Amino acid sequence: MRSKIISILLVMLCTYTILYADSNDTNVNVVLEIEGEYKFEPFPEPSEGFDGFLSNGVLRVIKESSHGMSKYTALNDAMQKAREAVWKVIVHSYISDGVTVRDAILNAPPYMDYTPKESEKKKFEAMSEKERSEFILKNGKEKKYDFEKFINIVKECGSYTNSGRFYDSVEKTGYACIEVSLKDFFHAVDNDKINIFKDIKYGAMYKPVDQTTKSRYDGIIIDASDTSYVPSLFVKVLAPTEETVYAGIAGRKNIFFAADMDKAKEILAKKNVKRAYRTSAQGASGDVGVKVGLPAADNVFSAVAKNSNIPFVIIYKNTTDKNTEPAGE
Incomplete structure (x- = not known):
């Protein structure tokens, strides 16, 4: 049975x-x-x-x-x-021009580490953060960040x-x-032993020639699908002069990527964006920069000045080509 x-x-x-x-x-x-x-x-x-x-x-x-x-x-x-x-x-x-997450981790400088003995644990826990750091620096052993971990x-x-x-x-x-x-x-990738974003370069900041008007926008969409732009963790929007209009780390700020306009609108709708500024990219710069025209640079600058964490979507070229996938090789 x-x-x-x-x-x-x-x-x-x-x-x-x-x-x-x-x-x-x-x-x-x-x-x-x-x-x-x-x-x-x-x-x-x-x-x-x-x-x-x-x-x-x-x-x-x-x-x-x-x-x-x-x-x-x-x-x-x-x-x-x-x-x-x-x-x-x-x-x-x-994460920056020519540097991948793997590169940053493998090339990260060594750090000092110390594992307290059982008899030292109470004393170690009672130390202030500054005292603990100084103690580890003096008594610890040099270690490399473990990529396997x-x-x-x-x-x-x-x-x-x-x-x-x-x-x-x-x-x-x-x-x-x-x-x-x-x-x-x-x-x-960002803790007391390693920070892969520590050495990223924001570049010279954009300065509008004329005073910009107060922005009416609460969201931004940049269509870079006709350029070679590759989505990256560190994002820079550049003016024609190569000055940085906007920069931030995706995942830390409201920076998103989408394969098409419908998906971009859907993302902003979830962020309660009512009026989004839309523009097309004029090209790409290195592995992290997307270029916009001069009027667009002023509008993006003004919108970011109003809200430094404004919801931001970049539409990338949706292809399986190895040079334009949303990841480096």
Whole structure:
């Protein structure tokens, strides 16, 4: 009797999986056996690229393996594809001209570290921040920031072990879902041991020739889809003179990226923007700068003067070309 029940359960699980796959190409239900019970743990919705990372506060990628593979090979194939997609955003992204996140981490200066002994812990905790820093500087050991620890911020989706992977035994296809939160990313790259944004250069600030009028805008859209601009963590809007009209770190400020105008409008609507200033970029400068014309520079300058954290969307060229993807190579 028990074997019949198990057989019926397996048939139901396989049938459900096939029906689900037919109705939804981007999502997968993972069947998990937890404490003797079968549970359905659906993959959450994907949140890909800079767009999703900044708009949703999480980078989440779901990838599918080639068909006809064994379980181990299929899951490994899907996981590698998912990791590559995540690395493009959190590892190979530009933060300044020619410098990626990976470059900044690997080339970061060493820091002093000290692990107090059990007998020292109370004394160590009682120190002020200044005293603790001085003590570590005097008694600590020099260390390099661990790149492996940085990439460990990437986790499998779901709340259970292995709930970020699924193997379809009928199609012999593997699926993998991995994610990293924006909060974890910034905690990993800007802390008491490392700050990859420390040496970014804002450049000479733009000074309008004539006094600008008070801005009527509460949002900005720059369409750079006809330029070679590549979305980056550090964003600069430049005047024709190469002076910086606006600069900020995406994820720290209200800076977003979109693949088209509809998506840009959707992002600003979520930020309660009522009147957005729209302009087209005149070109790109290096890996982080987008150029605008002189009238646009005045309007952007005026809007930012009114609100330094004004919601800001840049539309980039949506292509798979390696030189224009929203991540460096």
